[in-house]
Amino acid sequence: MQQPYAIILAGGRATRMGGGDKGLLPLGRSTLLEHVLDRIAPQVAATALNANGDPQRFARFGLPVLADPVGGYVGPLAGVLAGLDWAAKEGAETIxxxxxxxPFFPCDLVARLVLAAEGMQAPLALAATPDGRHPTFGLWPVALRDDLRGALQGGLRKVVQWTDAHNAATAMFDDGGDPFFNVNTPEDLANAQAMQEAGQ
Structure with a gap:
């Protein structure tokens, strides 16, 4: 399999943080988005950002900024589809x-997702911990992008409903801790600062 491309999903409305772009919030000496980029960039061939609105606010990161191809803030699958369309134009097979x-997801995320999907004709896998699946962390095949587009246009919104229909594999991350800790509230951001200072 070719080295996958990556899409960073930043298309949500961050209502629990009072709106705006969560990725631009400060974490240590940089931002949440910079921490994410530092983790994913070494694992993939190229990276793009899924975000809606004026792309210029992300100009300093030097990434392609891809808007949802389906209107109405329909959730993370729209961002995945944006990434698949971009990857298809670039000649990539997976994202x-x-x-x-x-900001603290595993540095071997991509390798473990790829391993989980080994042998699948259309490699599709979601990350999971013992607490459950983490559907915004996945490996997605470009070959299924038109199927996903049709599902979104037909009203499907839940990631696992679509991935289960395609027998997605699971990459289990049970090494301890909370590798997919995410920032939804100001309290979460304070916790992330403490984790970052502790060298997470």
Whole structure:
């Protein structure tokens, strides 16, 4: 399999943080998004950002900024589809999705997702911990992008409903801790600061 491309999902409205872009919130000396980019970039061939609105606010990161191809803030699957369409134009076969508000995800995320999907004709896998699946962290095949587009246009919104229909594999991360800790509230951001200072 070719090295996957990556899409950072930042298309949500961050209502529990009072709106705005969670990825631009400060964490240590940088931002949440910079921490995410530092983690994913070494694992993939190229990276893009899924975000709606004016792309110029992300100009300093030097990434392609891809809006949802389906209107109405329909959830993370729209961001995945944006990444698949971009990857298809670039000649890639797969993408890995990560969330812009989850700064401590594993540095071997991509390798373990790829391993979980080994042998699948259309490699599709979601990350999981013993607490359950983390559907914004997955490996997605470009070959299924038109199927996903049709599902979204037909009203499907739940990630696992679509991935289960395609017998997605699961990559289990049970090494301890909370590798997919994400920032939804000001309290979460304070906890992330403490984790970052502790060298998470």
């Amino acid at each position: 890995v999705s990560v969330a812009a508000d989850t």
